[in-house]
Amino acid sequence: MSVFAWTNRMARQRPPEGPPLRYAPHTAAMQVGFTAAAVASAALWDRERGGERRDVEISAVEAHSGNVDTNFTAWSLNQGIAPLSAIRSARVFPVGTYACRDGFVQFTAAEPPFFQRSCAAIGHPEWPEDPRFEDPAVRPEHHDDYMEVFLPWLAARTKQEVFHEMQSHGVLCTPVLSVEEAVAEPVAVARGSFVTVDQPADGEMLLAGAPFRLRGIAGDAYRALPAPRLGEHTAEILDGLGYSRDEQIALFRAGVTG
Amino acid sequence: MTTTALAGVRVVELSEVWAGPFGGCLLGDLGADVIKVESYPRTPPTRPVQVPDWRVSPGDGPPYERSWAQHQANRNKRNVALDIRSARGAEVMRRLLRTTDVVVDTFSAGTMERLGLGWEALHELNPRLTAISLPGWGVEGPYRGYVSFGTGFDCVTGHSFVRGHPWRREEDTPGSTHSDATVPLSIVFASVAALRLRERTGEGSFVDLSQVEQLASQLAWVYAEWALNRREPPRIGDADPHVVPHGCYQTAGEDSWVVLIAQDDRQWAGLAHAAGHPEWAEDGHPWASVSGRIREREAVEGAVSAFARSAERDALVESVQARGAIAAPVADPQDQLLSPQLAARAWLQSVDHPFTGPRMQPGFLWGVEPDDPAWDRPCGLVGEHNREVLTELGYGAEEIAQLTSEGAIGTSYGDFPPRAE
Numbered sequence: 001m002s003v004f005a006w007t008n009r010m011a012r013q014r015p016p017e018g019p020p021l022r023y024a025p026h027t028a029a030m031q032v033g034f035t036a037a038a039v040a041s042a043a044l045w046d047r048e049r050g051g052e053r054r055d056v057e058i059s060a061v062e063a064h065s066g067n068v069d070t071n072f073t074a075w076s077l078n079q080g081i082a083p084l085s086a087i088r089s090a091r092v093f094p095v096g097t098y099a100c101r102d103g104f105v106q107f108t109a110a111e112p113p114f115f116q117r118s119c120a121a122i123g124h125p126e127w128p129e130d131p132r133f134e135d136p137a138v139r140p141e142h143h144d145d146y147m148e149v150f151l152p153w154l155a156a157r158t159k160q161e162v163f164h165e166m167q168s169h170g171v172l173c174t175p176v177l178s179v180e181e182a183v184a185e186p187v188a189v190a191r192g193s194f195v196t197v198d199q200p201a202d203g204e205m206l207l208a209g210a211p212f213r214l215r216g217i218a219g220d221a222y223r224a225l226p227a228p229r230l231g232e233h234t235a236e237i238l239d240g241l242g243y244s245r246d247e248q249i250a251l252f253r254a255g256v257t258g
Numbered sequence: 259m260t261t262t263a264l265a266g267v268r269v270v271e272l273s274e275v276w277a278g279p280f281g282g283c284l285l286g287d288l289g290a291d292v293i294k295v296e297s298y299p300r301t302p303p304t305r306p307v308q309v310p311d312w313r314v315s316p317g318d319g320p321p322y323e324r325s326w327a328q329h330q331a332n333r334n335k336r337n338v339a340l341d342i343r344s345a346r347g348a349e350v351m352r353r354l355l356r357t358t359d360v361v362v363d364t365f366s367a368g369t370m371e372r373l374g375l376g377w378e379a380l381h382e383l384n385p386r387l388t389a390i391s392l393p394g395w396g397v398e399g400p401y402r403g404y405v406s407f408g409t410g411f412d413c414v415t416g417h418s419f420v421r422g423h424p425w426r427r428e429e430d431t432p433g434s435t436h437s438d439a440t441v442p443l444s445i446v447f448a449s450v451a452a453l454r455l456r457e458r459t460g461e462g463s464f465v466d467l468s469q470v471e472q473l474a475s476q477l478a479w480v481y482a483e484w485a486l487n488r489r490e491p492p493r494i495g496d497a498d499p500h501v502v503p504h505g506c507y508q509t510a511g512e513d514s515w516v517v518l519i520a521q522d523d524r525q526w527a528g529l530a531h532a533a534g535h536p537e538w539a540e541d542g543h544p545w546a547s548v549s550g551r552i553r554e555r556e557a558v559e560g561a562v563s564a565f566a567r568s569a570e571r572d573a574l575v576e577s578v579q580a581r582g583a584i585a586a587p588v589a590d591p592q593d594q595l596l597s598p599q600l601a602a603r604a605w606l607q608s609v610d611h612p613f614t615g616p617r618m619q620p621g622f623l624w625g626v627e628p629d630d631p632a633w634d635r636p637c638g639l640v641g642e643h644n645r646e647v648l649t650e651l652g653y654g655a656e657e658i659a660q661l662t663s664e665g666a667i668g669t670s671y672g673d674f675p676p677r678a679e
Contacts, residue, residue, distance in 0.1 A: 001496060001504070001506075001517055001519065001586075002517050002519060002584050002585070002586035003586075004517075005506070005515075005516070005517040005586035005587060005588045005589065006586050006587070006589050007589065007594075008589060008590055008591055008593075008594060010506070010515075010517070010588050011515075011588050011589060011590040013432055013434065014432070015422075015423070015426060015430050015431060015432055016430055018423060018426065019423075019495075019496060019505075019506040019507070019508065019515060020496075020506055020515055020588050021421070021422065021423060021431070021432065021495060021496065021506075022421075022496055022506075023417070023421060023434055023436055024417055024420060024421045024477060024479055024480050025479045025494075025498065026478060026479045027436060027476055027477065027479075030440075030475075030476045030477075030478065031439060031440055031443070031476065034440060034443040034444070034447075034476070035443055035623050035624065036624075037443070037447055038284065038443045038444075038446035038447050038450075039288070039446070039623070039624045039626065041446070041447050041450040041451070042261075042263040042264055042288045042446065042450050043263050043626070045263070045450045045453060045454050046262075046263040046264070046265075048454070048457075049457075051262070051263065052628070054261075054263070054626050054627060054628070054629070055626070055627040055628075056624055056625070056626055056627075057624065057625040057626075057627075058623075058624050058625075059603075059625075061599075061600075062600075062603075062605055062621060062622070062623065062624075062625075063623045063624065064439075065594060065600075065605075065620055065621075066605075066620045066621055066622055066623045067280070067439040067442075067623060068276045068277075068280040068330055068331050068435075068438050068439055068442070069276070069408075069434070069435045069436065069438050069439040070620070071326075071330065072330070072591050072594070072619075072620045073326040073327075073329050073330035073619065073620070074313070074326045074327075074330075075590075075591035075592070076326070076591065076617045076618045076619055076620075077315040077324070077326040077329060077614055077617055078312070078313070078314075078315050078316075078326055080312065082326075083312075084432040084433070085408070085409045085432060085433040085434065085435055086409040086432060086433025087430070087432050087433070088429055096429065096433075097418075097428055097429045097431070097433075098429070099428075099429070104428050104429070105413075106409060106410055106413045106418070106433065108407045108409060108410065111303065114405075167401075167404045167405065170405055171405070172405050172406065172407045172410060173410070174406070174410035174411075174413040174414050175413060175414065176413045176418055176419055176428065177413060177414050177415075177416055177419060178416060178419050178490055179416040179419065179420065179480060179481060179483075179484045179490055179491060180484060180490060181416070182414060182415050182416040182419075182474075183416075183481070183484065185414065186400050186401075187395050187396075187399045187400050187401045187470075188470075190399050190400055191395075191396055191398065191399045191468065191471070193468070193470070193471045193474060194474070194481075202486065205485050205486065206481065206484070206485040207481070207485065208471070208474035208475045208477065208478070208481060209471060209474075209475070210471070210475070211444045211447075211467075211471065211472040211475040212390075212444050212447075212448045212465050212466070212467040212468075212471075212472065213396075213465065213466040213467070214448060214451055214452060214455070214463050214464075214465050215463055215464045215465070215466065
């Protein structure tokens with residue numbers, strides 16, 4: 001969380017009133033790891049093809065500060081702070097999280113063509129030509145007119161119904177899912193987005209699957225393995241390094257391995 | 259000159275907003291020849307054609323060349339504005355792809371096929387070409403063709419469900435665009451993996467990169483509680499179930515915040531000393547142990563809040579850090595501009611651009627010795643490299659002029675006149 005704080009990410013995440021908000025725990029560490037993997041893969045590949053050896057340095061703060069979602073450039077070009085994402089306002093709508101019959105849905109549909117499509121979805125395809133909504137500069141004055149139809153339309157539907165109906169019109173809309181719902185989503189099940197590994201001592205464990213699927217001519221090569229037990233591969237690695245069994249026993253007795 | 263690890267690799271980028279373009283940026287930082295193909299003549303969402311628009315910096319010239327939203331993810335690329343939906347533009351595109359190693363698209367699933375650029379067609383056109391496609395929910399599956407946006411991925415992965423403050427209304431938790439930051443990293447990794455595989459097989463690969471799945475891969479903590487205990491993770495805001503104190507606290511001043519964390523007794527002792535209450539960490543005090551602080555979470559948090567509220571932010575951070583506990587200011591861009599650490603590392607870069615002038619831009623995600631990344635090219639102008647790239651592809655001056663007159667290539671959006679070259 002302290003990395004988030006140093007990098008303008010947390011300063012951006014300022015809900016109305018109250019303290020800034022981080023992303024979920026440990027996401028910063030994961031991102032630093034992925035950053036290291038990305039640059040290391042390029043450096044290693046180049047060395048394999050005859051390029052030079054490289055010394056790569058990752059500063060967690062720089063790896064985050066330089067990434068795109070800090071919106072530092074908004075400040076450097078305009079001296080402005082980019083507004084919060086997905087927060088409801090009467091000026092720009094429908095954007096943000098709205099209640100529906102059994103939970104919440106999120107919209108990012110203020111810009112064309114999504115606003116126009118949202119009007120069609122809620123039964124008013126004529127609104128984009130209506131003087132109240134045609135001009136984005138005038139539209140905020142008629143926020144309440146839009147919401148008078150939009151909110152009851154949501155309230156009459158489940159989040160899955162809203163999601164699929166809106167998507168059928170091409171509107172940027174998603175349901176707000178719990179973890180249990182997320183892993184059971186039809187698309188997650190159909191694609192095998194989550195994988196099960198047999199984790200020694202813990203039994204079957206659900207993990208997020210591959211961050212991408214590379215389909216070469218040999219097929220999809222991704223395989224998820226359980227986290228290794230403590231020191232599970234010590235002997236295998238030392239064997240590979242040429243240590244004899246006696247040497248390995250000596251290392252173990254000396255407390256060098258365990 | 260930037261890093262040369264990917265020198266000799268040509269990347270064509272067909273993407274908008276941030277996840278795809280920033281992936282192209284990172285490949286360019288590593289030395290790839292990245293050619294961004296604009297959505298010409300349709301205006302991309304990060305290039306506004308009308309002012310006033312909060313994204314456009316003051317100045318002269320077309321607003322779509324002064325938009326920070328375009329600038330922040332498009333360095334180190336060449337820019338071609340090509341109407342790939344026109345017959346002539348499609349022919350140019352095919353000729354370009356014959357010379358390309360990796361093509362990245364962020365269209366909704368099915369669009370590449372409709373453009374005649376589906377995987378089979380691409381593979382036939384150039385068997386060594388790798389195609390990376392990153393629709394929101396992936397190329398295959400029941401949500402194929404659904405439209406998507408970064409904050410929406412937070413919603414469908416469970417991230418937004420668990421990340422808010424427990425006392426806050428769901429509607430008031432801001433969205434995050436975390437996937438826009440992490441998907442580009444997987445674009446780099448997938449590109450290199452495919453290039454490496456090509457050395458063995460001689461053929462390119464197809465990469466199905468679901469942005470939802472990529473984000474899920476970043477959320478180990480979110481899924482662990484469910485995976486191990488079949489419990490929804492608690493909504494804990496800035497707190498940590500096992501670490502007290504762990505939070506974001508207001509300091510003296512108008513709107514000034516600091517993160518304070520003491521993960522163990524040693525760090526807690528440092529924080530207690532900085533707060534002027536060394537007794538908080540002494541034997542016998544109920545807060546001296548991790549379990550004691552968890553038991554009395556509310557009281558500890560209250561005491562730390564009072565300490566933070568009484569102190570000036572930067573002095574507090576320095577004092578707590580000097581005593582070995584974790585402290586960080588909630589920094590904004592101006593803080594970063596003034597940061598002695600970033601200044602000492604020359605991390606921020608002054609970058610000149612024809613329409614914005616010199617501006618301070620963020621540095622790179624990594625350092626590489628002996629060839630550090632560099633801003634070889636600022637954000638490209640619309641069609642800035644049309645002539646250069648098409649000439650490389652073998653088009654003559656007359657053909658390029660004809661393509662321009664037919665509208666297959668261009669250098670402007672909306673009603674703005676073509677840029678003089």
